[in-house]
Amino acid sequence: MSRSAAGTLSTPFSPLRLSERSLAVQVGAVLFGTALMTASSYVSVPMFPVPMTMQTLAVTLIGALYGWRLGAITIAVWLMQGALGLPVFSNGTGGIARLAGPTAGYLFAFPVAAMLTGWLAERGWTGDRVISAFTSMLMGNALCLLIGGAWLAGMIGIEKAFWAGVAPFVLGAIVKSALGAAILKATVRRAA
Structure with a gap:
């Protein structure tokens, strides 16, 4: 990762270097990411009104590994799959109603959290700096709770x-x- 004289990144960091790969590889990464999001949705602890899943782990990892742009695109594609009715949300649910119910704020926070962790990863908050990576992922999780909680507060x-x-x-x-x-x-x- 190199910095220009102004201190900005001249080459964004990404452990998978997806920005340097072909469009086909990037599309494959998006599809893999949506599958990872779906799998993380099935690992669920039933709670009311919002189940606890492994989704935020997947969201922050996708952001950190893919970078902020491709991370956000991946999560947005996953949300579109769910909106179309594919069973990709928690406990195998899907449909547009999930994007208006009590979990909608958390769902809409996911691409923003992926962008945040990806943006931070591109600035060195990566796995070779574990405390920074932990902080970045915690910030992504906190952002999900903040946005999701705000949405839920409007309802209850x-x-x-x-x-x-x-x-x-x-x-x-x-x-x-x-x-x-x-x-x-x-x-x-492993990527190094």
Whole structure:
């Protein structure tokens, strides 16, 4: 990763170097990413009104590995698959109604979180800097909770939204961020 005289990145960092690959490889990465998102949606702990899944782990990893642009595109494609009715959301659900219900804020936060972790990864918050990678992933998880909680608050009120849609997920966000940083560290080591 090199910096210009102005201190900006001249070559964005990406452990998978997807921006340097062919369009076919990038399309394949998007399809793999949507499959990873779907698989992470099936790992679910039923909670009301929002189930706990491994989705934010997948979101932050996709952002960190793909970069902010391709990461956001991947998550947006996954959301479109769900909107079309494919069973890609938590517990194998899909349909446009999921994008208007209590989980919609979390779903719409996912591409933004992928962009954040990807943007930070491109600036050196990567697996070779584990604390930075953990912090980046934790910031992505926190962003999901913030946006999702705000959406939920509009439906059930701030206090209920905090206790039902934010507080129960904080510990999981920390654990998933640590796991994501460890996976990113292993991926960066393998890609180097």
